Amino acid sequence: MSGASPDSAAGGRARSAPLMGRDTEPTLFELSAPGRTSWQLRTTGVPEWAADELVPAGHRRQEPVALAEVSERDLVGHFTRLSHRQFSVDLGAYPLGSCTMKYNPKVCDTVAGLPGLAGVHPAAPVSTIQGWLALVVELEEVLCAVTGMAAATFQPAAGAAGELTGLLLMRAYHDSRGESRRRVLIPDSAHGTNPASVTLGGYEVTTIPSDERGCVDMEALRGALDTDVAGIMLTNPNTLGLFEEDIEAIADAVHQVGGLLYYDGANLNAILGVVRPGDMGFDVVHLNLHKTFATPHGGGGPGAGPVAVSERLVEFLPGPRPARLASRHEPEGPAAAEGAASEAAAPVDRYGWVVPARSIGRVHSWHGNALVLARALAYIRVHGGDGLRRVAERAVLNANWLRVRLSGTYDVPFDRPCMHEVVLAASSLKRQTGLRALDVAKRLLEEGFHAPTVYFPLVVDEALMVEPTETESPQTLLALAEALERIAAEAAEEDGLAVAHAAPRTTPVGRVDEARAARTLVPTFDSRK
Ligand SMILES: *Cc1c(COP(=O)(O)O)cnc(C)c1O
Numbered sequence: 001m002s003g004a005s006p007d008s009a010a011g012g013r014a015r016s017a018p019l020m021g022r023d024t025e026p027t028l029f030e031l032s033a034p035g036r037t038s039w040q041l042r043t044t045g046v047p048e049w050a051a052d053e054l055v056p057a058g059h060r061r062q063e064p065v066a067l068a069e070v071s072e073r074d075l076v077g078h079f080t081r082l083s084h085r086q087f088s089v090d091l092g093a094y095p096l097g098s099c100t101m102k103y104n105p106k107v108c109d110t111v112a113g114l115p116g117l118a119g120v121h122p123a124a125p126v127s128t129i130q131g132w133l134a135l136v137v138e139l140e141e142v143l144c145a146v147t148g149m150a151a152a153t154f155q156p157a158a159g160a161a162g163e164l165t166g167l168l169l170m171r172a173y174h175d176s177r178g179e180s181r182r183r184v185l186i187p188d189s190a191h192g193t194n195p196a197s198v199t200l201g202g203y204e205v206t207t208i209p210s211d212e213r214g215c216v217d218m219e220a221l222r223g224a225l226d227t228d229v230a231g232i233m234l235t236n237p238n239t240l241g242l243f244e245e246d247i248e249a250i251a252d253a254v255h256q257v258g259g260l261l262y263y264d265g266a267n268l269n270a271i272l273g274v275v276r277p278g279d280m281g282f283d284v285v286h287l288n289l290h291k292t293f294a295t296p297h298g299g300g301g302p303g304a305g306p307v308a309v310s311e312r313l314v315e316f317l318p319g320p321r322p323a324r325l326a327s328r329h330e331p332e333g334p335a336a337a338e339g340a341a342s343e344a345a346a347p348v349d350r351y352g353w354v355v356p357a358r359s360i361g362r363v364h365s366w367h368g369n370a371l372v373l374a375r376a377l378a379y380i381r382v383h384g385g386d387g388l389r390r391v392a393e394r395a396v397l398n399a400n401w402l403r404v405r406l407s408g409t410y411d412v413p414f415d416r417p418c419m420h421e422v423v424l425a426a427s428s429l430k431r432q433t434g435l436r437a438l439d440v441a442k443r444l445l446e447e448g449f450h451a452p453t454v455y456f457p458l459v460v461d462e463a464l465m466v467e468p469t470e471t472e473s474p475q476t477l478l479a480l481a482e483a484l485e486r487i488a489a490e491a492a493e494e495d496g497l498a499v500a501h502a503a504p505r506t507t508p509v510g511r512v513d514e515a516r517a518a519r520t521l522v523p524t525f526d527s528r529k
Helices: 072-083 106-112 129-148 161-177 193-200 218-224 247-256 311-315 333-335 370-406 427-433 436-445 473-489 497-503
Strands: 149-152 181-189 204-208 229-234 258-266 283-289 307-309 321-330 346-354 422-425 463-466
Touching: 106 370, 129 149, 129 283, 129 307, 129 321, 129 346, 161 193, 161 229, 161 258, 161 283, 161 307, 161 311, 181 193, 181 218, 193 204, 193 229, 204 218, 204 247, 218 247, 229 247, 247 258, 307 311, 311 463, 370 422, 427 473, 436 463, 436 473, 436 497, 473 497
Parallel strands: 181 204, 181 229, 229 258, 258 283
Antiparallel strands: 149 307, 283 307, 321 346, 422 463
16 A cells, blocks of 8 residues: 555645544545555556557546545545544434434344355346345345235335335336326425425325324315325324324225325334334335434435335336245255255245336346345344334333423423424424524534434424434433433523524534535535645
């Protein structure tokens, strides 16, 4: 490797001490020095080829790609320093509602790192990847048992990709019946990806308001239903953290006009082993394995948004999909060694790829993010059925403990038992002291907790959406509640609001301009320097 030279950080920007506190970390482009590399291949015996011999001139770039040129030392230092400056699920509680940021057991990473799983090329011949195919088929069976559905695809690489897949499945179903329907219903409390997916899937969104109890307004729903409705996308428990009380009536009403029910199961934490979308009447469910089943997420990491469907949609699923083809009886033990058939032959499953009869085709190259699937199966096997149910029970208990403890200090717009998350609000605090949900979130960072989700769901004024998850202990929940109480009390003191407005004061960066990144799409540094 190119060793770290004394002027390692380019342009005299070298720093001897690790960059902590509020020092700015240079970008990789600022660390770049022309000709510096992180690799050397001097000792290989591979003959050099001229570029002309490999790629015809017409297909080659005229200008080199504008990439940062850095040594391995600079690169590792840069990312290690950055990794010390961020908050993570391994560092502390991360009560970010709607996104389930729970601690992910390390054993799942160990499994995903096994060379027999991690080192396999997705195009490897079927005979050499029987174990991988068996893993995916087993995961499909388990998730179908958890959701009450008939079959699943693992191609979608995230929740939103699963939503689009589900909508394309709905369309294929209606098309197969010679029906063209144009509208999909979505409650106003839905996750933002739902309407986006509906639009991308070529449908129109009809928004259904929530009633005063935070559930789908049944009268509005009935009013919006006709034979132009392809289906409804629902989250249950909904995005207010509440279980839809009329779920059976909703399912009946939608099915009555020939529509399908889509379940946004991005967060299954509240219902694992307790209730199943299939039993509630749903036809399509997507799950976010990267939220509920042990793959760390956020920051654009790999995900998996498998889509499980009821019997009538199986023939439309994306393909090819792994399947158990047959069980074959193979001789075992000494008999096998002698090549003789044996009475004691054990059944051995054979796996392969199948393409469903009226498949919508591929929705992802290869087979999605396969190692996320390995983590999910490890997580499920480690927990077992009773363990998964305990996940749900504890997630719900933790959220309700916070709801009861904090009501009085914060508003609880829907004060009845919640599911895995509780929506609080800072409306009264804002009225009385000027403290807003955003201030609470920023102050909480100073207390060593990640901020909850704020200003979502949109139907709640000054919303603070708190999802403690099952992985936090009673001690941590108490500390979180006390921090939230301290922040509220402080706001009433003299200068209290000024303190809150200055927060966060202890993090690597203070308050940032929340909108600038979305508005200034052109980077302000010169990547060619
Ligand atoms: C996170 C989430 C999604 C989107 O999932 P991605 O993997 O981020 O695409 C959809 N619906 C709900 C309810 C979610 O919480």
